[in-house]
Amino acid sequence: AKPxxxxxxxxxxxxxxLLRSVLTAYLAADLPRRVDLVVVTGPFLPEAECIWLETTAARHAGVEIVRWTDDLPGLMRRAAGSVSQCGYNTTMDLLASGVPALVVPYHTPHDFEQSTRAARLADAGLVRMLAPDAVDEPSLGRELAALLDFRPAHTGLRLDGAAATAQIVAAGVAATSHADATLAGDRHP
Structure with missing residues (x-):
């Protein structure tokens, strides 16, 4: 299969x-012959935006619009590159998957958390970043092409907290069950 x-x-x-800009820049660049494009809209994208994306994608081979998936991390792991904003959950998925990533942070005068996060990650070589006010078709097209050759730095972070916590809890439950069984055995000879 094509990447x-x-x-x-x-x-x-x-x-x-962002999704509209990515699709437009992808189609205008020389990318369709190199890679396909999968766009995951999320369940809350306004219907008019979904219809525009689906209508545009229907005219081009290799472009798929998915409104929702329960395996975004899996799609990231298998992708040649990922383009997204830089929300907390998406960022954790990007870092855990190791996918080459271009982030275009959501930014308003009162909400600049994503821009701060994106700049720090870009400075560490973990992602490529394009400022929201720098997004135009030529610059985004160049960034999408550059993403195919980008290799993120190794995070050095342990991102297996949920699995590690589950093991600790399971070990604690097992130890408690064993202790309860031992005490019960001492009381009833």
């Missing part, structure tokens, strides 16, 4: 402009 770029927008509520 693919993945474009996603978390829940989708504010992701329409």
């Amino acid at each position: 693919y770029l993945l474009a996603s927008a978390g829940g989708g509520r504010v992701g329409g402009p």
Whole structure:
């Protein structure tokens, strides 16, 4: 199968402009002959945006629009590159998957958390970043092409907290059950 770029927008509520820009830049660049494009809209992308994406994608081979998936991390792991905003959950998925990533952070005068996170990750060589005010078709097309050759730095972070916690809890439950069984045996000879 042909490799693919993945474009996603978390829940989708504010992701329409980014997804529209990615699809437009992808089609205008020389990318369709190199990679396919999978766009995950998220369940809250406004219907008009979904319809525009689906209508545009229907005219081009190699472009797939997915409104929702329960395995975004799996899609990331298998992708040649990922384009997204830089929300917390998406960022953790990007880092855990190791996928080459381009982030275009959501930013308003009162909400700049994503821009701060994206800049720090880009400075560490973990992602490529394009500022929201720098997004135009030529610059985004160049960034998408560059993403195919980008290799993120190793995080050095342990990102297996949920699995490690589950093991600790299971070990604690097993130890408690063993202790309860031992005490019960001492009381009833």
